[in-house]
Amino acid sequence: MRAFRRGFRSFRRHPAANLVVVLLLFVCLTFSLSMLAVKLAADSQTKAVKGRVGNYGEIRSSSGFMMSTFEREREKSEAERAREARGMSEEEELEERAKTLVPEGLADDFSRQPYVLTYDKVLTAGVSVPGIKNVELASMLNLSKEIKEGAAASGITEHTFVFEGNTNGASASEFLNGSKRLVAGVFYTYADHREANPVVLVEKNLAEENGLEVGDTVTALINGERGKSAEVDLEIVGIYETVEAERQSQKGSFATFNPAGNKFFAPLSVVQVLNDTPGYVELGSYYFDSVDHTGELSSAFAEMTDGSGRYEFVTDQADYEIISDPLEKVGKTSLIGFGGALGACALIILLAMAIIVGGRTRELGVLKAIGATDRQVVAQYAVEVICVCLVSIMLATAATALVSQGLGDWLLSGNETDRMAEEGEGEASGYAAMMARLTERNLYKEGGLFSTPKSEKEEVELDVVYQGRMLAYGILILLGISLLGMAIPVAWISRLRPARVLSME
Numbered sequence: 001m002r003a004f005r006r007g008f009r010s011f012r013r014h015p016a017a018n019l020v021v022v023l024l025l026f027v028c029l030t031f032s033l034s035m036l037a038v039k040l041a042a043d044s045q046t047k048a049v050k051g052r053v054g055n056y057g058e059i060r061s062s063s064g065f066m067m068s069t070f071e072r073e074r075e076k077s078e079a080e081r082a083r084e085a086r087g088m089s090e091e092e093e094l095e096e097r098a099k100t101l102v103p104e105g106l107a108d109d110f111s112r113q114p115y116v117l118t119y120d121k122v123l124t125a126g127v128s129v130p131g132i133k134n135v136e137l138a139s140m141l142n143l144s145k146e147i148k149e150g151a152a153a154s155g156i157t158e159h160t161f162v163f164e165g166n167t168n169g170a171s172a173s174e175f176l177n178g179s180k181r182l183v184a185g186v187f188y189t190y191a192d193h194r195e196a197n198p199v200v201l202v203e204k205n206l207a208e209e210n211g212l213e214v215g216d217t218v219t220a221l222i223n224g225e226r227g228k229s230a231e232v233d234l235e236i237v238g239i240y241e242t243v244e245a246e247r248q249s250q251k252g253s254f255a256t257f258n259p260a261g262n263k264f265f266a267p268l269s270v271v272q273v274l275n276d277t278p279g280y281v282e283l284g285s286y287y288f289d290s291v292d293h294t295g296e297l298s299s300a301f302a303e304m305t306d307g308s309g310r311y312e313f314v315t316d317q318a319d320y321e322i323i324s325d326p327l328e329k330v331g332k333t334s335l336i337g338f339g340g341a342l343g344a345c346a347l348i349i350l351l352a353m354a355i356i357v358g359g360r361t362r363e364l365g366v367l368k369a370i371g372a373t374d375r376q377v378v379a380q381y382a383v384e385v386i387c388v389c390l391v392s393i394m395l396a397t398a399a400t401a402l403v404s405q406g407l408g409d410w411l412l413s414g415n416e417t418d419r420m421a422e423e424g425e426g427e428a429s430g431y432a433a434m435m436a437r438l439t440e441r442n443l444y445k446e447g448g449l450f451s452t453p454k455s456e457k458e459e460v461e462l463d464v465v466y467q468g469r470m471l472a473y474g475i476l477i478l479l480g481i482s483l484l485g486m487a488i489p490v491a492w493i494s495r496l497r498p499a500r501v502l503s504m505e
Contacts, residue, residue: 202238
């Protein structure tokens, strides 16, 4: 206890020297703890990003296969197409209609992969609803004779509407991302899909223009069929509205409006009947546990399809990389800064203790000469070192709460600038890059194939929260620096001989 009191008195007796050491340690410790806080925040947010981005994938016909199919069909004459159609069996006709679709069995089989959490199946089709006029499409058809003739050849009329089918209305991407919302009635359910119940969701403006309400029915025609057998009566179980954001340039704010919509939502099995493509879907939509398993799922998909290239498995991993890359770079930079600052702290405490102990050689000799043991002398200096480090760490901990957010923002802005510069260089790479962007298909997760995709990318932000465990890290750093600082006194005191010190006087 006497050694502890002497150590504390020694700390108070040398304020100038200790103040210099405290200030130097304070600066380095503030920087190191701030870097540690930024590192923890970057790691935490990267982990959070993995929970919502990069864990989505789709199975669909590959762009290359669809392009080659289009080229082959374009080279055929009408006579060749008619001759081929006459010679086809029912199975071959179905395969021809579904040549750009995905077998439903493949979508179901892939859902059994161990990392897949939830999945959906989607099919869109142009379906004729004779009792309702598609005003938007009708105006397009009247633009030119060429458009009208092309539409007629494809079976498109002013009564053609887009039908989107999936296994559960509430899980359709546009309802999940908020671009559409139900305002009356209910969603169709998985049971409706399983039992092929003829139900449908109708857009609010379209319903009002045609005097339709929940409980009414509309009649749709099966593609390629004629007569009474082609008619399917669909009960309206829900009415939805489309919500989009419109910028008011003068006020600098956003307002919402509800544009007229011409899309019907129905159970997948019903849309398969209307499109006359039973057993086929446009895509399989999957959420898996983490972006870390993207490679394994891609390999499993390649094995299932024997690498044929007809189908592809695409993910939103690129979106994850856009968001996580700056965070990961900040984490690496802050880790380097943290290590460098701790190294500076170690050097400061070693040099300081070497100067302090070296300047008190006579004091040490006298203490040992009057009977103080090496342990007691070391304990005295240990208390002094701890006092210096404790004051420094307390000041640094308080300062870290003030400067860590600014330091994190500075590091993030630097990485964001570098990334934008790299993207700018990539965009200037020429015609190939431009064509790649034009042919890119958006993911169903964002409603890309079936609605307007997001116009703005998610911004990367770093929220540096001063967590409670920072105190624990501060204590560990305090102990580490204190123990390191004791290396000089221990080595010096153990080698010191009182007689030699006193004989020098």
